[in-house]
Amino acid sequence: MVGFAIAAPVGPVGILCIRKALADGRIAAFVAGLGAAFADTFYGAVAGLGLSLVSDFLFAHRIMLSVVGGVFLVILGMKTLRKPPLILPTGSSRVGLFKDFLSSFTITLTNPGTIIAFMAVFASFSVVSFERDALDASLIILGVFVGSSLWWATLACAAGAVRSHFTPVWLLWLNRISGVALLVFGLAVLAGIFFF
Numbered sequence: 001m002v003g004f005a006i007a008a009p010v011g012p013v014g015i016l017c018i019r020k021a022l023a024d025g026r027i028a029a030f031v032a033g034l035g036a037a038f039a040d041t042f043y044g045a046v047a048g049l050g051l052s053l054v055s056d057f058l059f060a061h062r063i064m065l066s067v068v069g070g071v072f073l074v075i076l077g078m079k080t081l082r083k084p085p086l087i088l089p090t091g092s093s094r095v096g097l098f099k100d101f102l103s104s105f106t107i108t109l110t111n112p113g114t115i116i117a118f119m120a121v122f123a124s125f126s127v128v129s130f131e132r133d134a135l136d137a138s139l140i141i142l143g144v145f146v147g148s149s150l151w152w153a154t155l156a157c158a159a160g161a162v163r164s165h166f167t168p169v170w171l172l173w174l175n176r177i178s179g180v181a182l183l184v185f186g187l188a189v190l191a192g193i194f195f196f
Contacts, residue, residue, distance in 0.1 A: 004147035012073055012185045013104045017152060019080065019178045020100055021159030023171060029159060031097045033152020035105035037145055043114045044144035049137055066193050069110030073186030076103065081179030111189075 013036045021029035108114060 018159045026156045026160035029156035032100040032104045035101040036108040037148035039108035040148040041145040065110045070186045070189035077182030
């Protein structure tokens with residue numbers, strides 16, 4: 001439930017996943033979502049296991065992470081705006097799938113807000129004494145991955161189900177809206193640096 005709930009709000013990765021499902025098919029969308037699921041799992045492990053060394057490093061370098069994430073989103077937004085409205089056959093190349101995975105992994109990993117969300121959730125639920133019970137900790141971290149992956153599979157399938165109804169004109173507008181949204185997210189991340 002934690003993994004599903006943290007992945008579910010539609011942010012930059014959700015927009016990327018929906019656009020991937022419509023342009024490249026469900027598999028590309030799901031692989032993009034898996035990148036975010038792996039990053040969520042990493043942050044879930046850091047928050048749940050109380051890895052203070054990692055969380056201290058992330059907190060100390062949150063401005064740099066925000067700059068990297070914000071610039072990445074701005075570049076991705078500009079590329080999306082210029083992307084031609086092509087609906088590709090569903091067989092994506094391994095290189096394309098890896099790029100999809102890496103893009104969403106980078107976006108999620110450079111978002112320090114994700115670890116704060118996990119820390120807040122784990123603290124409020126008081127799920128388990130992670131230091132005393134490694135098995136419970138492992139199961140909860142695995143649960144974060146499964147829950148997050150389930151959300152991305154659901155989103156990829158739902159967006160993929162309407163793929164056949166999308167024309168190149170619709171996809172052109174989706175690219176424009178997605179590109180603007182990604183630019184706005186990126187600029188908001190960069191503007192947020194001044195409030196740290």
